[in-house]
Amino acid sequence: MGFATPDLPPVDPQEYLARPVRERLRFATQHWVENGFGTAKFVFLIYIAKLVLLHAFLGVVIATSTSGLHFWDVSGWWNQPIVYEKLVLWTTLLEAIGIAGAWGPLTFKIKPMTGGIRFWARTGTIRLRPFAWVPLTAGTRRTPADVGLYLLLLVSLVVGLATPGAGVGDSLPHELVRPWLFIAPVALLILIGLRDKTIFLAARGEQYMPAMLMFALLPLFSFATLIVGLKLLIVVVWVGAGLSKIGKHFVMVIPVMVSNSPCMPFKGLRRANYRNPPEDLLPSTFARFMAEGLGTFVEIAAPLVLLFSVNRTLTVVCAVFMVCYHLFIISTFPLAVPLEWNLLFAYTALILFVGFPAERGFSVVDMHPAWLILAIFALLAFFPVLGNFRPDKVSFLPSLRQYAGNWAxxxxxxxxxxxxxxxxxxxxxxxxxxxxxxxxxxxxxxxxxxxxxxxxxxxxxxxxxxxxxxxxxxxxxxxxxxxxxxxxxxxxxxxxxxxxxxxxxxxxxxxxxxxxxxxxxxxxxxxxxxxxxxxxxxxxxxxxxxxxxxxxxxxxxxxxxxxxxxxxxxxxxxxxxxxxxxxxxxxxxx
Known part of the structure; x- marks a missing residue:
């Protein structure tokens, strides 16, 4: 890969474009094994800068400065739940604007690099409704009302970010974002989602809306109930994603990701993911181990250990593994480059399971009333179960099949x-x-x-x-x-x-x-x-x-x-x- 220019394949363009379809595919796939897409290296630096400076640095500055905390005092804020709440709001805001996941040249947004708000804050652009049976959703063009709802969503997220926290009403020394501030973004995500599935999915409503619902409702029971509820949410996401990889599709995802990763400098390691390149590009035994071992079994096992472990050392080891898991995904710059989502989930593993360990009153048995455990699990599992049996009815995002290779x-x-x-x-x-x-x-x-x-x-x-x-x-x-x-x-x-x-x-x-x-x-x-x-x-x-x-x-x-x-x-x-x-x-x- 060149630093400032793409690594173009060694072909004569006109001669290559004149070849039959299968010949073009053969060259493109064999070229991919060692070179990936050939993206210029400076493009990856743009993404890293966006992730570190815009998402992480500015997000933490906003979260701490509006919560009475000090940015430079990491030990004082890393396990404060209000910081986590505000980082969820911040990440949702970036996603909803269109400058987090699905942004930039790696998603073939070349000029301009941002889609999102350029489409969704403009009347007349294409709007896709998810359900034809929902009244008042007919039509395929965005109206002033659609634009108004979208802008209100952005405002509601900013208000939640900017507002100082308040006590949770029990003896624990933690402040939270005022629960009622989450009502507006949740309601707006639902209203927008019924008319426009694009914005709902882009804002990662299936991930962040359940968290915001918990922020709004679970503090009414207890602080421990809130933390345990959030643990259930992330474990369902992790385990659901792991279960979706069981099958014959996911093993093909690993070689493609590794071949395109700028963090994989040795072409031999890239080739090792294929049986016998360039003639046989089916996944190798090594790729199968990466997919079925680390990518499937461990992604299911480690979160379950985190949920039930009362051993401090075991908890920390599994939490660190999940952090490394998300950092590895970030290093491959995967399809749709959901870097911000992965970074937030890496932090989530630390704050929820290391910051509030089960042995200190934050285990599943500490959720009261106990029926909430079944209710939360049933609600979180509904769309993944439905989506895997009837994928035509549910997007692969609520179905938790983000990396499964089994996509529409x-x-x-x-x-x-x-x-x-x-x-x-x-x-x-x-x-x-x-x-x-x-x-x-x-x-x-x-x-x-x-x-x-x-x-x-x-x-x-x-x-x-x-x-x-x-x-x-x-x-x-x-x-x-x-x-x-x-x-x-x-x-x-x-x-x-x-x-x-x-x-x-x-x-x-x-x-x-x-x-x-x-x-x-x-x-x-x-x-x-x-x-x-x-x-x-x-x-x-x-x-x-x-x-x-x-x-x-x-x-x-x-x-x-x-x-x-x-x-x-x-x-x-x-x-x-x-x-x-x-x-x-x-x-x-x-």
Missing amino acids: TGMWAFAPGAEEKMNRVQRPVHSTVDQFVEFGIERDWAEVLMQIGLGWRAMHSNGRGLFSTLLRHVPDIEQRTLREGELVCNTLIGFNFGDGHLHDGNLIAAVQEQVGFEPGDLVVVCAESQPVHRMTQDFEIIDAALGVIAKGRWNVDDVVTAQPWLPDGPVPCEITWTADATRFPLGRAA
Whole structure:
């Protein structure tokens, strides 16, 4: 990787772009093994500076200065719950603005680097409602009322940050943010979420809203009940994420992350995650150990030990492990770069389990009344359970499948010249390729970088299924321009986080309202996550002008055993339903 310039692959751009799809995928995936995306090193320094200075330093300064504490007296504030509360508010604010996760060039926001508020504080931009049955949510454009609710959310978070704390009403010497100050952000997150799932997910409502509810309600019982409730929350998140990695998808995530990590200087260590690169890019035994051992079993076991341990040494060891776990994730700069979330959770492990250990009155048996334990666990587990059995009903974020590799995904295929019609959409940014060009990269090279992004998708199990479906059932695929759905929705709604529900049929319909594609202009394959109770994944083929034209499924065993570039041909993709074939005939590619 160059420091100031990207490490461009050793190809002639025009010759490379003229190759067939599978040849481009082969080069992109084999290049990825040792080079990742080839991002310029200074980009990672930007993220580190943002994390350390904006999130951590400024967040702690604000939290301590508004709570009667001194920033330089770390021993005096590190285990103060009001600091934790305010850091939750601060992180939510940054996420809601769009300058925490899903920010910057690593999420293909090139120029400008910020989506978020540029979209959500502007009327007329695309709004995606989560549930069609909710009254007063019809429409696909953001209204003045939507913008007003969004700005009120930001204000409510700032008010909570700026307001001094108050006593908790018992004998413990701790102050908390006044509980009623959390009512407004919680209520606004719910109202906004019913009309606009993008902002709710971007603000990480599924993570921070339960914490704010606990901040508001549990102090009414006791301070210990509040701390134990927060412990239950983070343990459910950790264990839920660990359980979601049990399966055949997650092992493919580790090699891709490691190959792209700027903290992995030795190419030999990158290659060690693959069976026999460059010809065999399936995960190696080492990658399987990293995924199934450290990434799954230990992520489940260590939090459970933290929850029930009354041994100080064991508690500290497990807490330190979870801190290191989150720091490792930060070091890989993963999909959507949720660095702030990981840093906050690392601090959470320390303040809750080391600062308030179980043996000092903060164990699960110290929660009163006891029925709260079951009630909190049931509420926290509801969406993860539902989302794993019915992934079509719940985003992968409330389902706690952030890193599981088992995601809803999509691939957009534009007919020649059709992508330019996307400029008819009301949005404050240009397409990703145009952003690269405005940044100073030649257009052909910008297209090559987009192809490297497609290679990244092909290295995951769902990518094999997407490309197989396109190759089998879109006969003119070699003439089309392929775009990763993540990057398309990035420029349309200002946010992308690995959730294919953000660029499924609802977004396609919203785009069609403004663009008016002709039949065949845009064909999209949208694939759903694998439910836990069967070994297949469902997909839809959507024509922007005609709607859903076919439905089908592929077998997970087929996609996890295929090489990324499908050298043996596309994996079987069974079509289970088609619309009128005379409108858009489907067939096996020639």
